[in-house]
Amino acid sequence: MTTYSATYHDAAGRFYTATIFISAVTITIRYLDENNQQKDVNWLTKDITGFQQQSIQSELQYRNNRGETERLSIRDEQLILALRRTLSHHRAFGNVQGRVLGSVWTKLSIIALIILGILLGLYLWFIPWLGERIARGFSKETEISMGEQMYQAMIGQYKVDANKTAILNEFYKELQYDVGYPVTITVVESNEMNAFAMPGGHIVVYSTILEEMKTPEELAALLGHESSHVGLRHSLRNIFRDLSRKMFLALLFGNDTGITAVVVDNANALKSLEYSRSLETEADDNGLKLMAKNNINLQGMVKLMNMLQKASGGGAETASFLSTHPVFKDRIKNIEEQIKKMPAVTTGNDKLKTIFHSIYE
Template sequence: MSTTYTGTYHEAGGRYYQATIFLSAVTITIRYRDEAGQEKDVYWLTKELIAFNDQVAGSELRYRNKKGEIERLVIRDPQLVQALKNTLTHHRLFGKAHTRLFGNIWLKLGVIALIIIAILVGLYAWLMPWLGDRMASRFSKIQEIDMGEQMYQAVMQQYKVDTHKTEVLNAFYEQLHYDIGYPVKITVVESNDMNAFAIPGGHIVVYDAILEQMKTPEELAALLGHEGSHIALRHSLRNIFRDLSQKMFISLLLGNESGIASTVVNNASALQQLQYSRSLETEADDNGLQLMAKNNISTQGMVRLMKMLQKESSGAEPAPFLSTHPVFKDRISNIEKQIQQLPAVSTSNDNLKKLFHEIYE
C-alpha cells in the first residue's frame, strides 16, 4: 500500500480543496471531493512542475496544465515535503533543494560581504597614506635625524664606500650653499647601478655609476638639490612610513614611538627601492630648482640631468632608481616651465668646476 499525504489543491480557476496526495517519480496524484461530493483525481506529470517554494510556514508546488494554466498545491505536511525531495532528486526543482532554500540568504550575505570588502579596501587605500603621514608628523626633527643615523648605519653594511669621492662630494655640496634645514652628509658607494637615495634626517647615498654619466657640475648640483629636497620636505620619512604603516600601526596605537623607529630601522633596506609618487617627485624637482636658482647655479643642469636619466632608462633593463621614477618626459616638461619663471643665472662657480673634476681623478 502506497504512502499517502495531505495538501490543499488550488485549481486554475481559484477554487481549492483538501486533498490526498499519492507520489511517484513520474506522477503526482491529487484526489479530492468536489462541491457535489464526487471523488476526483488530478494527475500531474512531475516533468511539468514549474516551481517549488519551501517555507517553514507552508510550502507550495506549482504545475502548468495542458491549457497552460497554473495549478497549485499548498503543503503543510512536512512528510510530503521530505518525500518530494527524496523521490524527485532527479528533478531540477528538488535536486538542488538546499540551494534554493538558502540561495537568497547566501546571495544577500555575498552582497553584504562584497560591500564590506569594498569599504575595507577603500579605508585601507585612504587610511594607510594618512597613517604614514600621521606617524611622520609625530616625529620631531631631532628624532628624525637620530633615526636616520641608525638607518644609515644599517643600510651601509652592504656597501663599499669610495672615500675619495665621498670627501670631494661633501666639499662640493658645501660650495652649493643649499640650506635645507638638515645637516647633509653625502656618501659615495661603489656600484654598477644608476642610483641615489635620501635617508630621513640628512644622509644622501650616491652610487658612483651615476656620477660617471655626468658631464657638468650643474647636473651634480641638480641631483643633490633633488635628493636634498626629499629630505627637506620629509618625503623619505613620509614614504617609508607609508610603506611600513601596517607594521607600525600597533606601535602608534600604543604611543610607542621607539617601536616605530625600530620598525623603520629594521627595514632600512627599503630605502634603496623607495618609490615616490609623481606629485612628490615633481615637488622635489621644483624645490631643487629653487635651491639652484637661489644660489646662482644654472637650472639647465636639472634639464640635462633628467635627459641623461631618460636616456639611461630607455635601455632594456633600466636600473631600479630609474624604473621607480615617473615618466621623465613629463618631468622635463614641468622643469622647463618652472625655469621660465626663475631668474636667469649668468655666472659660473669655478670652485664647483674644480671640485667636480676632482671627483674623477
C-alpha cells in the first residue's frame, strides 16, 4: 500500500510527523507519541469536514466522535493528489478544483468591481472636474475664437430673423451692459421657448420667447441673465463639463486644438445644456446688478421668471427654456430677496421702450 507523509494535529493541539494510509472508507494516521510508542488513528472519511488547498501547505479537517476537531497539515503533493482521486465522491473533495477556481474568480471579480468603481468615479466626477479646470485655463481670445466656430457650426440649422436680430442688438447696445465680452445676439424662428448663451459672447434667442414678453424690462432681464452666463464663463465651463469625457480622449492624443474640435463638433448640444442651481443663481444675481447699474426696473427679472414659470405648463415646446434654465420657487424667492437689498430703480430710458415696441411692429 502506498504511504504518504503529513503532520497530524490532535484535538489537544499536539502535533506529530505521521505516515498516512488512504482508502475510500478510512484514512489511517500512524505516528510515534511522546513515549516513542506507535499509535494509529483512524478517520472515517464520512466525518471529514473540510479541505483547504493552499500553494505551500494544505489542511484536512476531521471531527472525531467527541465532536473535537483534528487536522492534517499536508505538504506532500502526492498525498493531495491521492486524496482528490480516492475521495472524489466526498463533498470536501468532489469540487476542490471548482472551489479553488471559484475562490480565484471571486477575488478577481472583487478586484474587477473595485477597478470598475474607480473608472466610474473618474468618468462621472473626476473627468468633468478636469474638464472645468481645462475651461478655466482657456484664454479669453481662445474662448471667443472657439465660440465663433461653434456659432458658425450651429446657426445654419436655424432660420435667422434678420430684422429682429438687428433690433435686439440695438436694444442690447442701449442697455450698456458690460460683461467683458463682445456680446452679439441672434434671433431665430422657432416654436420652442428658449434662449442660450455661447462661449465668447454669442446669445441665441428664440422667437417664441420674444412673443411672450410684455415689457422692455423683461427683455432686459433675459439679456442680463444670458450675458451674465457669458461674462462669468458659465457657458464655457458648462459645456466643458458636459463634453469632458470626449475632450479627455482628445487631451490624451492632442492639445487645445483637439479639444476645440470636439467642442465645435458638438456645438448643437449648447441649446440643451443644463446649468447647475448655483450657476443659475449667480447669473440671476449678476443680471440684477447689471440692470440696477443701468437704471432698469428690477421687477423685470421677477416678471420674466413668473412668465417662464407659467409657460412651463404649456407643453414640451414651451417648456424647453425651463428644462435648461430650471425655475423653482426658491430661485424666484432669491431674486425677490436680492431686490430688497438694492435701491429701487425706475426705467427712465424712453429709447429702450421705443426699440422694444419696434420688435412687434
